Amino acid sequence: MLSYQHSYHAGNHADVLKHIILGEVVAGMQKKETPIFLLDAFASRGIYDLNSPEAQKNREFETGIARLWALRNDPHPLGVARWFKLIEQKNSDGDFSHLPGSTALLAAMMRPQDRLAACDLHPQEFEGLQASFKSSRNLALHKRDAFEAMKALLPPKEKRGMVFLDPSYEEKGEYRKLATAVAKVYSRFAGGVYVVWYPLLPAANHNELFAVLRRAGIRKILRIELDCHGAFPQMQMQGSGMLIVNPPWAAEDAMKASLHWINTHLLSGKGKTHFGWLVPE
Numbered sequence: 001m002l003s004y005q006h007s008y009h010a011g012n013h014a015d016v017l018k019h020i021i022l023g024e025v026v027a028g029m030q031k032k033e034t035p036i037f038l039l040d041a042f043a044s045r046g047i048y049d050l051n052s053p054e055a056q057k058n059r060e061f062e063t064g065i066a067r068l069w070a071l072r073n074d075p076h077p078l079g080v081a082r083w084f085k086l087i088e089q090k091n092s093d094g095d096f097s098h099l100p101g102s103t104a105l106l107a108a109m110m111r112p113q114d115r116l117a118a119c120d121l122h123p124q125e126f127e128g129l130q131a132s133f134k135s136s137r138n139l140a141l142h143k144r145d146a147f148e149a150m151k152a153l154l155p156p157k158e159k160r161g162m163v164f165l166d167p168s169y170e171e172k173g174e175y176r177k178l179a180t181a182v183a184k185v186y187s188r189f190a191g192g193v194y195v196v197w198y199p200l201l202p203a204a205n206h207n208e209l210f211a212v213l214r215r216a217g218i219r220k221i222l223r224i225e226l227d228c229h230g231a232f233p234q235m236q237m238q239g240s241g242m243l244i245v246n247p248p249w250a251a252e253d254a255m256k257a258s259l260h261w262i263n264t265h266l267l268s269g270k271g272k273t274h275f276g277w278l279v280p281e
């Protein structure tokens with residue numbers, strides 16, 4: 001079932017956390033010169049139009065980018081500065097209506113020695129990807145199932161890789177499915193960095209994701225979470241989190257600083273943050 005379209009949600013509080021932390025992970029990995037393979041397994045369309053009828057329907061960007069845009073010229077942590085700069089680059093008119101998503105962020109951060117593959121199965125989202133990015137020697141667009149792509153493309157020839165897993169969780173079973181897929185691919189590529197995003201919803205289905213990953217015996221899983229603590233009563237999703245398997249040590253302080261900045265500026269410090277190991281080394 002593919003009814004989800006990220007344009008309805010683009011730029012909300014979860015996207016802020018997701019894109020800033022993802023940028024920090026990649027920047028941490030890039031402290032080493034050796035090439036990296038980046039897999040954006042659930043890519044969506046890469047760039048979202050916040051003036052589209054979809055984005056305007058619930059105006060979720062008002063819980064995220066719209067609250068923060070005025071702060072773009074203030075001093076902030078590096079990861080936040082990178083995110084603002086990228087949005088500015090996509091909006092030469094000084095607006096924030098073209099919001100870069102995960103593929104745009106990864107494409108902008110990629111160095112000549114890196115490679116990026118972005119997958120989406122939804123026909124319209126894939127068309128969006130094709131409209132925004134040109135396939136090249138180091139950028140491949142796949143209209144392909146993410147789970148199948150993980151099997152086929154990993155481990156990468158570079159032997160260093162980051163996989164971003166940002167599914168739509170349209171069905172309850174997707175938490176288990178995703179965790180099982182990560183465990184499987186980890187058994188063939190244990191050195192990979194896996195970044196898994198999850199929503200905080202009343203049903204708390206993310207606990208199943210945690211349980212399956214814990215049981216799989218994977219070590220070094222960092223858990224970063226921002227619970228908005230009722231700040232957006234109009235939304236079902238009260239916060240979100242990210243699990244990072246094998247986080248680059250060089251990124252840990254930067255991620256902490258970014259999480260703190262988001263809580264301070266988006267939620268006046270009233271959100272509940274979590275930064276710690278789900279499973280330590």
Ligand SMILES: C[S@@+](CC[C@H](N)C(=O)[O-])C[C@H]1O[C@@H](n2cnc3c(N)ncnc32)[C@H](O)[C@@H]1O
Nearest residue numbers: 006042043044101102120121122145146166168
């Ligand atoms: C939450 S959105 C991704 C947002 C994007 N990562 C970003 O940050 O800008 C999830 C996307 O996954 C796609 N999707 C869902 N199931 C998929 C599957 N099995 N394989 C590939 N794409 C899938 C959906 O079409 C949707 O566009």
